[in-house]
Amino acid sequence: MRILAIETSCDETSVAIVDDGRRVLCNLIATQFDLHAKYGGVVPEIASRAHIEKLDLLVREALDRTGTTPPEIDAIAVTRGPGLIGSLLVGVTAAKTLAWSWGKPLVGVNHIHAHAVSAAIDLDHDPWPAIALIVSGGHTSLYEVRDPLDIHLLGCTIDDAAGEAFDKVAMILNLGFPGGPVVDKRAAAGNPAAIKFPRTRLGADSLDFSFSGLKTAVLYHVHGPGQTTGGLQRLTEQNVNDLCASFSAAVVDVLVEKTLLAVRQRGLYTVVVGGGVAANSMLRSRLAAACADGGVALHLTPMQFCTDNATMIAALGYHLHAAGRTDDLTLTASASLPR
Ligand code: KG4
Ligand code: ZN
Numbered sequence: 001m002r003i004l005a006i007e008t009s010c011d012e013t014s015v016a017i018v019d020d021g022r023r024v025l026c027n028l029i030a031t032q033f034d035l036h037a038k039y040g041g042v043v044p045e046i047a048s049r050a051h052i053e054k055l056d057l058l059v060r061e062a063l064d065r066t067g068t069t070p071p072e073i074d075a076i077a078v079t080r081g082p083g084l085i086g087s088l089l090v091g092v093t094a095a096k097t098l099a100w101s102w103g104k105p106l107v108g109v110n111h112i113h114a115h116a117v118s119a120a121i122d123l124d125h126d127p128w129p130a131i132a133l134i135v136s137g138g139h140t141s142l143y144e145v146r147d148p149l150d151i152h153l154l155g156c157t158i159d160d161a162a163g164e165a166f167d168k169v170a171m172i173l174n175l176g177f178p179g180g181p182v183v184d185k186r187a188a189a190g191n192p193a194a195i196k197f198p199r200t201r202l203g204a205d206s207l208d209f210s211f212s213g214l215k216t217a218v219l220y221h222v223h224g225p226g227q228t229t230g231g232l233q234r235l236t237e238q239n240v241n242d243l244c245a246s247f248s249a250a251v252v253d254v255l256v257e258k259t260l261l262a263v264r265q266r267g268l269y270t271v272v273v274g275g276g277v278a279a280n281s282m283l284r285s286r287l288a289a290a291c292a293d294g295g296v297a298l299h300l301t302p303m304q305f306c307t308d309n310a311t312m313i314a315a316l317g318y319h320l321h322a323a324g325r326t327d328d329l330t331l332t333a334s335a336s337l338p339r
Helices: 033-037 044-066 085-102 111-118 162-172 179-188 212-223 237-266 281-293 310-322
Strands: 002-007 012-019 023-031 075-081 106-110 130-135 140-147 150-156 270-274 297-300
Touching: 002 044, 002 085, 002 310, 012 044, 012 310, 023 044, 023 310, 033 044, 044 085, 075 085, 075 111, 075 310, 085 106, 106 111, 106 310, 111 130, 111 140, 111 270, 111 310, 130 237, 140 237, 150 237, 162 179, 162 212, 162 237, 179 237, 179 281, 212 237, 237 270, 237 281, 270 281, 281 297
Parallel strands: 002 075, 075 106, 130 270, 270 297
Antiparallel strands: 002 012, 012 023, 130 140, 140 150
């Protein structure tokens, strides 16, 4: 089963060709970092236009690179949401056009569920049932994945997503956009115990998250209580490294704690982790240690599939297609989807 998949939910245009949901023939990703960097965040209109400019070229390149002709494609999978509505519409319209003109089945895919399934891409066995921690720029959620088509939300952020907190802290420290990778790098040279930032737990049994208080704590640490400017120049390079490490530790502590709480609450012994923040080195190492201590199997999404990519859309699209859950040309994009 050969699937051509399209992902355009945010600021990455991606096209993949994947066999049987696992064998990745090609995974092309055009990032838009340069276009959004000067604004410190993704500008929806700019993102949509960039998807329009790139998508046709990537589809052509994916076919050329893999030597695939349209008759060899079995289905077209596409992210239908959640995400930026203009960006999603570009991908969904392109997918519908290809499905119609090539006479192929169309499969609309939930982006967050695809992140959850992406951890299994290069495993030789199915890891389900599992607790999935999905940590990205737009979402921070815990799911119980009974199988790729049976996914239940256990908890999610009530304000900022973890990746959003990384991006905002990078903006406070003037480190550029997206913030996650640079804060991760600076944290590696810092002391995670240097500053005691708050850990918001929202109750002993809660699987929900909150990161907006932490972001404000970083802001006031930099500029002084109640101040929003003027403090940055007082920080040395080492102060910034320590701040990045202490902030990262506050985020990671809560993510690790709640993931293991979900494991205990649901009586499961496997954890999978996906989404852009799953690339974070402190999260990867602390989760590995905590899961090893608790006798829990941990599957981290391979680094190249942590940030947005069409391979994960093909992976979940494969299961949906196999179960007959295809869509017709009335498929629409949706900025928010039931999670
Ligand atoms: O999954 P993704 O590509 O897009 C969304 O669906 O949001 O995630 C992007 C997010 C950004 O907020 C970025 O700063 C964060 O993932 N990120 C990281 C790292 N790499 C990317 N956060 C922390 N550490 C990283 N190494
Ligand atoms: Zn994502």
